[in-house]
Amino acid sequence: MRQSTLFVKTSKNLPKDEISESARLLLRAGFADKLMAGVYTLLPLGFKVFKKIEQIIREEMESIGGQEIFMPALQPKENWEKTGRWQSLDILFRLSAGESREIALGPTHEEIVTPLAGRFIKSYRDLPFAVFHIQNKFRNEKRAKSGLLRGREFVMKDLYSFHADQADLDGYYEKAKLSYRRIFSRCGLGDCTYLTYASGGSFSKYSHEFQTVSPAGEDLIYLCPKCSVAVNKEIIADVKHSCPQCGQKDLIEEKAIEVGNIFQLGSKFSTAFGLKFSNEQGENRPVLMGCYGIGLQRLLATVIETHHDQKGMIWPAAIAPAAVHLLALNLENEDAKKSAEKLYRDLRTARIEVLFDDRIGLSAGEKFAEADLFGLPCRVVASARTLAAGKLEVKKRSDNKTDFLAPADLIAFLRGQN
Amino acid sequence: MRQSTLFVKTSKNLPKDEISESARLLLRAGFADKLMAGVYTLLPLGFKVFKKIEQIIREEMESIGGQEIFMPALQPKENWEKTGRWQSLDILFRLSAGESREIALGPTHEEIVTPLAGRFIKSYRDLPFAVFHIQNKFRNEKRAKSGLLRGREFVMKDLYSFHADQADLDGYYEKAKLSYRRIFSRCGLGDCTYLTYASGGSFSKYSHEFQTVSPAGEDLIYLCPKCSVAVNKEIIADVKHSCPQCGQKDLIEEKAIEVGNIFQLGSKFSTAFGLKFSNEQGENRPVLMGCYGIGLQRLLATVIETHHDQKGMIWPAAIAPAAVHLLALNLENEDAKKSAEKLYRDLRTARIEVLFDDRIGLSAGEKFAEADLFGLPCRVVASARTLAAGKLEVKKRSDNKTDFLAPADLIAFLRGQN
Numbered sequence: 001m002r003q004s005t006l007f008v009k010t011s012k013n014l015p016k017d018e019i020s021e022s023a024r025l026l027l028r029a030g031f032a033d034k035l036m037a038g039v040y041t042l043l044p045l046g047f048k049v050f051k052k053i054e055q056i057i058r059e060e061m062e063s064i065g066g067q068e069i070f071m072p073a074l075q076p077k078e079n080w081e082k083t084g085r086w087q088s089l090d091i092l093f094r095l096s097a098g099e100s101r102e103i104a105l106g107p108t109h110e111e112i113v114t115p116l117a118g119r120f121i122k123s124y125r126d127l128p129f130a131v132f133h134i135q136n137k138f139r140n141e142k143r144a145k146s147g148l149l150r151g152r153e154f155v156m157k158d159l160y161s162f163h164a165d166q167a168d169l170d171g172y173y174e175k176a177k178l179s180y181r182r183i184f185s186r187c188g189l190g191d192c193t194y195l196t197y198a199s200g201g202s203f204s205k206y207s208h209e210f211q212t213v214s215p216a217g218e219d220l221i222y223l224c225p226k227c228s229v230a231v232n233k234e235i236i237a238d239v240k241h242s243c244p245q246c247g248q249k250d251l252i253e254e255k256a257i258e259v260g261n262i263f264q265l266g267s268k269f270s271t272a273f274g275l276k277f278s279n280e281q282g283e284n285r286p287v288l289m290g291c292y293g294i295g296l297q298r299l300l301a302t303v304i305e306t307h308h309d310q311k312g313m314i315w316p317a318a319i320a321p322a323a324v325h326l327l328a329l330n331l332e333n334e335d336a337k338k339s340a341e342k343l344y345r346d347l348r349t350a351r352i353e354v355l356f357d358d359r360i361g362l363s364a365g366e367k368f369a370e371a372d373l374f375g376l377p378c379r380v381v382a383s384a385r386t387l388a389a390g391k392l393e394v395k396k397r398s399d400n401k402t403d404f405l406a407p408a409d410l411i412a413f414l415r416g417q418n
Numbered sequence: 419m420r421q422s423t424l425f426v427k428t429s430k431n432l433p434k435d436e437i438s439e440s441a442r443l444l445l446r447a448g449f450a451d452k453l454m455a456g457v458y459t460l461l462p463l464g465f466k467v468f469k470k471i472e473q474i475i476r477e478e479m480e481s482i483g484g485q486e487i488f489m490p491a492l493q494p495k496e497n498w499e500k501t502g503r504w505q506s507l508d509i510l511f512r513l514s515a516g517e518s519r520e521i522a523l524g525p526t527h528e529e530i531v532t533p534l535a536g537r538f539i540k541s542y543r544d545l546p547f548a549v550f551h552i553q554n555k556f557r558n559e560k561r562a563k564s565g566l567l568r569g570r571e572f573v574m575k576d577l578y579s580f581h582a583d584q585a586d587l588d589g590y591y592e593k594a595k596l597s598y599r600r601i602f603s604r605c606g607l608g609d610c611t612y613l614t615y616a617s618g619g620s621f622s623k624y625s626h627e628f629q630t631v632s633p634a635g636e637d638l639i640y641l642c643p644k645c646s647v648a649v650n651k652e653i654i655a656d657v658k659h660s661c662p663q664c665g666q667k668d669l670i671e672e673k674a675i676e677v678g679n680i681f682q683l684g685s686k687f688s689t690a691f692g693l694k695f696s697n698e699q700g701e702n703r704p705v706l707m708g709c710y711g712i713g714l715q716r717l718l719a720t721v722i723e724t725h726h727d728q729k730g731m732i733w734p735a736a737i738a739p740a741a742v743h744l745l746a747l748n749l750e751n752e753d754a755k756k757s758a759e760k761l762y763r764d765l766r767t768a769r770i771e772v773l774f775d776d777r778i779g780l781s782a783g784e785k786f787a788e789a790d791l792f793g794l795p796c797r798v799v800a801s802a803r804t805l806a807a808g809k810l811e812v813k814k815r816s817d818n819k820t821d822f823l824a825p826a827d828l829i830a831f832l833r834g835q836n
Contacts, residue, residue: 007485007547007580009538033534035490036519041534042488044549050488067425070460070468072453073491073554074571095513095523097558097570101454105513105523116451116459120427129425131462136491136554140515152515153492162425 001044001322002344003357006030008043010370021216022304023147025313029373031321038144038152040297045321045355045374050155052319053296054134056186057157060179064172066132066159071112073136077102079111083272091139105138110291113160114269121287123278124164128172132159134296146218148301149257159292164277169264169288176292180210180260187299188316192306193259196221196230197244203266206235206244211256216305219258222251230256257302265289313375314397317417322353324414325376327367329383331360336384343382343392343407350411372397378414419462419740420762421775424448426461428788439634440722441565443731447791449739456562456570458715463773463792466739468573471714472552474604474736475575478597482590484550484577489530491554495520497529501690509557523556528709531578532687539705541696542582546590550577552714564636566719567675577710582695587682587706594710598628598678605717606734610724611677614639614648615662621684624653624662629674634723637676640669648674675720683707731793732815735835740771742832743794745785747801749778754802761800761810761825768829790815796832 008030015034018024023040026032031046042050058068077094080086086094086104093105106112113131120126137156144152159176163169177195184193189212196209211221211230221230224243231239231251242249267286270276276284300319307314317323324347328340340358347354355376357367364383371379381393391404394413405413426448433452436442441458444450449464460468476486495512498504504512504522511523524530531549538544555574562570577594581587595613602611607630614627629639629648639648642661649657649669660667685704688694694702718737725732735741742765746758758776765772773794775785782801789797799811809822812831823831 005483005485005547007535007538007544007549011537030538033537035530036492036494039490039492041490041530044485044487047486047488065423067423067462068465069462070465072457072459072571074454074457074556076454093513093515095511097511098560112453112459117425119429119451120425120448126425129423131425138492142516153490 001355003355004359006044008045010373017145018147019145020147020149020301021308022149022301025304025308025373026148026301029312029370032148038141038150040148040151042297046300048321049300049315049319050296053187053299054155054157056318057183057294057296058134060183060186061132061157061159064130064175064179066130069131069133070135071106071109071116071133073106073138075104075106075112077104079115080104083111083269085111091141093138093140107137107139108156108293109133109158110160110265110269110289114273114275114289117160117162117287118273118275121162121275121277124280127162127164127277127287128168130159130161130172132157132292137295146216148297149216149305150218151295151297154298155296157294157296161290161292163288163290164279164285166288169266169290173262173264173290176262176290177208180262180292180294183294184210184212184259186318188303188307188319189259189299194221194223194228194230194256196232196256196258197235197239198232198261199235200264201266201268203268204264207261207263209258210260212259212302212306213254213256214302214305215255217255217257219256221254221256223254224248224251230254257298257305259299259302260292260294262292263290265291308375311369312373315375315377317377320377321374322355322376323378324352324354325357325371325374325379326354327357327364327371327379327381329364329367329381330385331358333384336382336387339387339407340382343380343410346407346411347414350415352411352414378417380410419773421773422777424462426463428791435563436565437563438565438567438719439726440567440719443722443726443791444566444719447730447788449792450566456559456568458566458569460715463739464718467718467733467737468714470737471605471717472573472575475601475712475714476552478601478604479550479575479577482548482593482597484548487549487551488553489524489527489534489551491524491556493522493524493530495522497533498522501529501687503529509559511556511558525555525557526574526711527551527576528578528683528687528707532691532693532707535578535580535705536691536693539580539693539695542698545580545582545695545705546586548577548579548590550575550710555713564634566715567634567723568636569713569715572716573714575712575714579708579710581706581708582697582703584706587684587708591680591682591708594680594708595626598680598710598712601712602628602630602677604736606721606725606737607677607717612639612641612646612648612674614650614674614676615653615657616650616679617653618682619684619686621686622682625679625681627676628678630677630720630724631672631674632720632723633673635673635675637674639672639674641672642666642669648672675716675723677717677720678710678712680710681708683709726793729787730791733793733795735795738795739792740773740794741796742770742772743775743789743792743797744772745775745782745789745797745799747782747785747799748803749776751802754800754805757805757825758800761798761828764825764829765832770829770832796835798828
């Protein structure tokens, strides 16, 4: 991708009310744009990160048998009345579609997926299964001040699983836990994200959050350094300030961002919608359900919160907008220009994703500052001076060491980075 | 994909109010589910088609330089007041987010993309460019009776282009026309889709629709068989019932579905939002815009309207849920089961997408009927009888001829089909 053709630019004029560091970096870099509180546009480079995160999540959901569907955001009031949430859910956007029809704007999809599943479940032979979708959610957050960490509109992956008995639900729940670990690990959050015990509601002792330790977090967790698990604030008193796994009491309080949540719904929604199956004895039993959510923009913003420095973002390779930021300097020099263009072609031919700063009229300093702000994993500088010496300057965003390589060695070097 | 693990089933109980043939086929086959009038869930096999259409559109938009972004559905009232459409647009969903804030649910995105572009356009050097996004649109259609052809919630690809002068807009508009032709052609609608002259509004003589001839169409077009273009009903009197290209008057009236629309907006929206640029002489000029839309579910449903028979859907290869429907019969026979499983593995190893009907307890007739309903391009039957004779029965959905092939020849045969 050529930076000269990108329609966005970096910006120094940020909305005054934007206090979230990840949002400020995204807005400065032109990765995102703010439309109103809690509502953002993803611009080309931010959207590339978003799509990579989406693809990682999709692959991991498919790896645990999730079948992808696409449910609507417009949801009939009747469904929400069946669970009592039409009245009780304060973040629910309600709208009217003509005089006789009221509609909810989906903040979540239990009210849709449960009756949908009911159309296809008759007997134990139809169980278990899991469906997921990746779609916009709408939540009328009163205080949407945390940038992309808590949007009023955001894309969520929600997986729902359906089971005949508790053992089957438990088994799947453990598989989902592992897939969540893989997702956060592939997105670069493996080391700072903790399985966190949370309130289980009526049907199980605990639910689980995945909490990423960060000063930007709105949550407090209590971390057991021995077990690498945590307890959220809500239930810390219930567990008597001790680790639910090893029982020890030396827990460390940390601010954290909830990047995922998994929950055994049990028969809560099946009961509301009459979702039953007949077991091997021919008896009707309620279907047991689990739900498993990840907000995509929140995950993206959390990666920034945990991967940046004062100069800008530092993207993990798997979700970076591109692997390489190729900066061409001295483009008014014909030889330098030709060499840089050839490098760009060679990288593309080698199927290495590259953002090519081919803009004329910017100083080296400006290009370096933008490269640091954008935070692509590897910066390659092609200048008249280094090219004349038969060298390229190569630097990883995550460290300060600069290598000098012959152009012919670049691709092998980059492939060795992953 | 194994049919035994798919959570959906075919259905004979269709909503009584569903009169659209494409919707009825999608619902019967379990490719989609109806939540309420004009609001549908895409189920696994329908979603696969949807994703393939999305990918074709994405590739074609990128091929004409479109930069992909993702704009919000929640849109501030202020933006819609600037164009006067807060009041005038009757299909606009309006909702309130607290006492002081009214919000539109985006039926289109000119009101968002124009001020967004304005943030990055200063001079002629910043032009031209084009951005697109693929996102849910919401339209409060009073009569949503045409199934997925006219939804109240649907995914749309909308591309917006920005230009310094009319010649540049004209040039891009012609490129967009060609990319639209490629999209419809790749989706199997090339032969029955016509560039159709429509009203141009204040800034150009004509806009253009792409109309697919079909009895399910809500529009009337007047087709010039010589030029293979058409005129829509709205302007047929203005053009004096003659072809705008060759002038002849023997036009054929046809029912048609509008699958795409391209429009030169000129300075309509730039004026409303003060979107200007300074030209080479340093003078401020309004930016000229074009917009280019395709509704994805409508396109999907149109393919069914034009590609089905009384037995079911007939998918074009490029957007079929899978290339091959492998039906295994006599699975209670161990040898037959082993052979079918091996075939399934071999097809997957060869990276041929296959839907494997590995369900036990269904008759051959039931499996054949479902294969016809689903409409995958090629049906392969592995039965104890044919396998014992060292043969597979292979049939294209689009014709009646049956071939008998040795299993070892299947993959070469299938590759030859594309």
